[in-house]
Amino acid sequence: MRINEETATTASNQQVTNTETNNDTSLTLFHSSSIIDRKSKFVAHAKKVLSKEGAESFWREVQATEKGATHNILAFRIQLSDGTIIEEYNDDGETYAGNRVLTLLKTLDAKNVVVVVTRWFGGQLLGPIRFDHILKCSREVLDKGSLINTNKPLTSINKRVGYSTNSIIVNGCQRGNPVLQFIRNVPWEFGDIVPDYVVGQTTCALFLSLRYHRLHPEYIYNRMDKLVHSYVLRILLVLVDTDSHKESIRELTKICVINNFTMILSWSSEEAGRYLETYKVFEHKPPDLIMEKIENDYLSKLTHCMTQIRFVNKTDVVTLASTFGSLKNIMEATPEDMSICPGIGEQKVKKIQDAFEQPFSVLKKLNSSSKHKEKEIVLNDEQDIL
Incomplete structure (x- = not known):
């Protein structure tokens, strides 16, 4: 049955x-x-x-x-x-x-x-x-799609509890922390929050002194457990205030990887305060400042190509470009013509000529267990600018 x-x-x-x-x-x-x-x-x-x-x-x-x-x-x-x-x-x-x-x-x-x-x-x-x-x-x-639980908007923590969205929200347990006196460029206020600092709608930070961590190693584990399902970016701001810090930092790095935290080391309270300020100031900034700059003009491509030659720097490329006008003309120039250019000595001329005269196919020998194999690598970096 x-x-x-x-x-x-x-x-x-x-x-x-x-x-x-x-x-x-x-x-x-x-x-x-x-x-x-x-x-x-x-x-x-x-x-x-x-x-x-x-x-x-x-x-x-x-x-x-x-x-x-x-x-x-x-x-x-x-x-x-x-x-x-x-x-x-x-x-x-x-x-x-x-x-x-x-x-x-x-x-x-x-x-x-x-x-x-x-x-x-x-x-x-x-x-x-x-x-x-x-x-x-x-x-x-x-x-x-209105797929979010609007009755509990955790990403708008500041709005939900009535705090200013322009301020860093500070946990009451941080009273007396010297870091607070170095948060000068943005406003901050105490609030009833789980992390130590809320520096954005989806960003929070826990503060940890290495000296305190050595006395109470279980403290940071308990704090991290309370934030496991909250915030998109979780920061562990570590104040390195002890000389014997290597083992502690190695341990904290492992903890951060496991709990999906980003660890930042500061070597003074002033530096820690600047980090918190910066996170708040750049909360709504676009990532343009850290994005790679893509330059497609002719001189940039020519510089990238020519500086692959040993001893040739950007100033040399500008000199050659202004004298001969194009890569084709540089390649057709005689060593005597190049030597006239300021900054282009005999050694650089020889390196440039060797680079132009060597074949575009380079043979690399690879060692195997019993014999040598040859691999042909085609170099075509200059194709777009010839």
């Missing part, structure tokens, strides 16, 4: 799951606008789901639709009828991206939601800025 009851229960649960999966297919699908950066394209897709199967089915559907995409990053959070929350992610080759999208869902307290961010690689590495694009289009699609 017990076996029959378990079988009936299993069949009933399977029927509920199948019903939820079928309901998932009828829910509305939302898309964000495209973000394009150096030919890489980002678009987020989201919808309400009622089961893990429905979320994975939606992911496969996006993969089938966007066959030419490089990555389809998955993250979802589903609350079951008993209150249990299922949350998973898949980077799909874009390392750390899935976890960041899932952290965003946790921070927003989004439930019964699946987000898939599609990226088309444009041929140029973007660096950390790609995560900003992924989170931006994820947030946009969640807002567009």
Whole structure:
């Protein structure tokens, strides 16, 4: 009789799951606008789901639709009828991206939601800025589809508790911390918050003195546990106030990696205060300052090409360009003509001539276990500027 009851229960649960999966297919699908950066394209897709199967089915559907995409990053959070929350992610080759999208869902307290961010690689590495694009289009699609729990907007902590959005919010436990007297360029106020500092709508910081950490090593573990599902960017601001710091920093680095914290070391209270100020000041700043500058003018390309030759610097390239006008004319110039240019001595002339006269195919010998193999590498960096 017990076996029959378990079988009936299993069949009933399977029927509920199948019903939820079928309901998932009828829910509305939302898309964000495209973000394009150096030919890489980002678009987020989201919808309400009622089961893990429905979320994975939606992911496969996006993969089938966007066959030419490089990555389809998955993250979802589903609350079951008993209150249990299922949350998973898949980077799909874009390392750390899935976890960041899932952290965003946790921070927003989004439930019964699946987000898939599609990226088309444009041929140029973007660096950390790609995560900003992924989170931006994820947030946009969640807002567009009203998929966020508006009764608990965790990303607007300052507004929710009535604090000024222009101020750094400070936990009361930081009273007497010398760091506060060095926060001078932005306002700050005490508030009832879990972290030590809130420096943005989705950014918080914990402060830790290494001297205190050596006396109370369990302290930082407890503080981090309380923030595990909150904020997109979590910072551990460490004050290095002891000479024997190597082992402690190594330990804290491991803790930060495991708990998805960003660790920043400061060597004085004044430096720690400047870090907090900077995070607040740059809260809404675009990433243009740290983005790679792409220069497509002729002189920049010529400089990049010519400075690959040993001993040739940017000043030499400007001199040669102003004298001969183009790379073609430089290549056709005689050693005597080059020697007339200021700063171009006999050694540089010889290096330039050797670079121009050597074949464009370079043979590299690779050692194997029993014999040498030759690999031909074609050098065509100069093709676009000849």
